[in-house]
Amino acid sequence: MKLTEQQVLHVAKLARLALTPDEVATFKNQLSAILDAVDELARVDSATTLVAPAGSEGLALLRQDVVQGEVGTEAALANAPQVAGTSFAIPKVLE
């Protein structure tokens, strides 16, 4: 599958990436090659009905609704470049 430059730019925009014209050309080829590889899957009969993986059925297998594993504000914010109180502080996002 051959991607167009426009499609590459669209994906780049969604990913918040600013690409140079050279990069657009590079990624056009690379992404097209990736899609070709993925296209191999089209040869598999992929019915739209879901198939349950064996041994995975039943609500009993799911997690119980109990509180555990909270990390606390200190650990939660440990990697934050900027903090205000116990919030992550980021450049203002305007709605």
Next chain:
Amino acid sequence: MPRADYQVVIGLEVHAQLLTTSKLFSGASTSFGGAPNAHTSVVCLGLPGVLPVVNRHAIELAIRAGLALECRIANVSEWSRKHYFYPDLPKGYQVTQYEHPLCLGGRVVFDTPEGEKAVRLTRIHVEEDAGKLVHEGAASLVDLNRAGTPLIEIVSEPELRSADDAVEYLKALRDVLVWVGVNDGNLEEGSFRCDANVSVMKHDATTFGTRCELKNLNSFRFIKQAIEVEAQRHVELLESGGVVEQETRLFDPQRGETRSMRSKEDAHDYRYFPEPDLPPLVLGAGDVDSIREALPELPRARRARYVTSLGLSAYDAQVLTADRAFSDFFERCVAEAHEAKPVANWFMGELSRLLNETNTTVGEVKFSPAQLAALLRAVKDGVISGPGAKEVFAELFATGKDVQVIIDEKGLAQVNDDGPLLLAIEQALAESPKNVESYRGGNTKIVGYFVGQVMKKLGGKGNPKRINELLVEKLKG
């Protein structure tokens, strides 16, 4: 051309927070109001190398909602990633359900002035909530306490045709969800949120117009207002030769208008794909049945039963079923008292008034159904008078004491024995021979005067019905 030439077409998407203790994919608490980021885990922080684990109770609640709304429950459903970049979404994607949701179809039934209506549902799917942003000075502050909280999204077909119907639909939907214990129904705190897809079309048109999605509708009043102004905007746009652009718009309640959310304009390419970190959600034999069996009678069915089998008015049925706990307690009292109307009167009158005054809920009530039944019996048997019963009820509500004990302590027992009643009657008659003459001369209304006199002598405790009977006998001589 006027607005009347067009009809509005509305589809609603409701996000309802599921009443779990922990989040959808991690054990962090869902409790409201902690310090920012106090309730986070490695999963809801979106840290690399961690895996989500599905909360069983969230799925049970979603199935319960689906059953209450007559959906088909899919034995196998699938998690998907919905991608967009926004600071309240730490992973860069939301885990939701897309192609294969948990609940399919279903409907919401509601009352309108034109009668009962039903709007079909497209689907109900389970997903995680995003975090919260607060804008302060030059910064935005990110709080991820809400990130990962379980939600269901209830999507209606575009079958609503007025803002009023949309509001009735939402109220009925909220009633059901709160009733079955899935959601707390709080619009202001955002645990029950609504987006509206609005378009207009001419009455004879066969295809829908272009729709806009309205957000920030956090009260029923705003929902009605927003739909109406948006429909009007579409009509004006079309009538002046313009076209409606499909977009997301924010309702501004202060100005009473909707405006475009430019930031989301090109965010609609969500690149959904199946969540590789989670296997499909597969229900076991009996999972749905056991949730179905535990489902309570739903409010509409209960209202109908109150009218047909308890003989209550539609109004009474409505008032008594406004709250599930209240209605459940009413049922228990009726079962004990073997009659509905007197119990209904106490519930809608004194009990509601006292609950209101003391700001308590029916769950905190101190008396048992058997005690209320005893009170009703005491009234029926003439042991206490109507006003006396009110006094007993107030004490019963305040203390939960035994009814007979209250009656004795307050000296509220009526005098029912003919002996003391006759004694008082004879005294009263002897004191006003003129009035006795008057009665015998045809002024039968004067019996009321004598009842009053007799009551006075008995300190207000005589059984008025019996006094009346005995008086008439005596006066007739």
